[in-house]
Amino acid sequence: MTNFIEGIKAVLKAEEEARRIIEEAKRQAEAIRKDAEAFKVDVSKEIEEAKEKVAREVEEKARSEVKAIEEDLEAKILKLRSSASMNMERAVEELLKLVLPRAEGG
């Protein structure tokens, strides 16, 4: 009889523990839900950051294209000067022929 009563007490205690476990789980679930509700994306900040990133990328690309144009220009100017330097004497002679009625210049 004593064992039976002890057994009943233990079962009741276990049921109490089970209720506590479930209550604890419900509290945890509520905390998780509240946490999720509190989850907010700072859209303004993300937009600002994304814009900064886009601006950096686009500006970098433009800078690189402008640099390439300038380098290309410098190379072409060097070629232009080199070609003019090589051909200057001949050009002057030909121009002189145009200005003078006969090629008697020089």
Added chain:
Amino acid sequence: MSTSDPSKIIEKILNDARSEAERIVSHARAEAEARRMEARKRADAEVEAAVSKFRRVKEEEARRIVVEAKVKAKERWLKEREELIAQAIEKVKEKLAEVTKSPSYVKVLESLIEEAAVAIGGGDLIVEVNERDSKLNLDLEGVAKAVSSKTGVNTKIELSKAKPRCMGGAVVSSKDGRFIYDNTFESRLERLSSTMRLTASKILFARPSY
């Protein structure tokens, strides 16, 4: 399960409670995750909409910058060409100044006078040369003969007392003043400017082009 073994009953009660607790928490987690994902998705869409417009504006700005750089480059390249052509023409002027000091210049000047006289069509003509050239021993009679021969018009050429300020060459006019032909070097350079620039460009820049 035997009611005489409470430990098994207790174990089952606790196991069931744990399982239920796990189900409750898992369900809450899944709901929370879905809520977060939804919020993330909405935010991403909002960010994308704002940024895509911004990107278009920035890309347009960048295109303008690149186009401006190309235009500037083209202008600088053309300016460089212009300067080199101008250098060549400047050298031609220096050479012309040398020509005026050379012995062959008399023949050059006579040719210039002849060319102008023929262009006028011969006749009674007056020729103006600068102070220095007026002291040269010009064969104006010989020139007049050549002009007569070329135009079929009897031609006489007199040296004017007027002395134009010029590098060289001559201004020839009909005696009645109806026709004037400016064949000074300055005038020739001016008349031939386009041709000279084109010729200089062809010769100087035989290699690269923009």
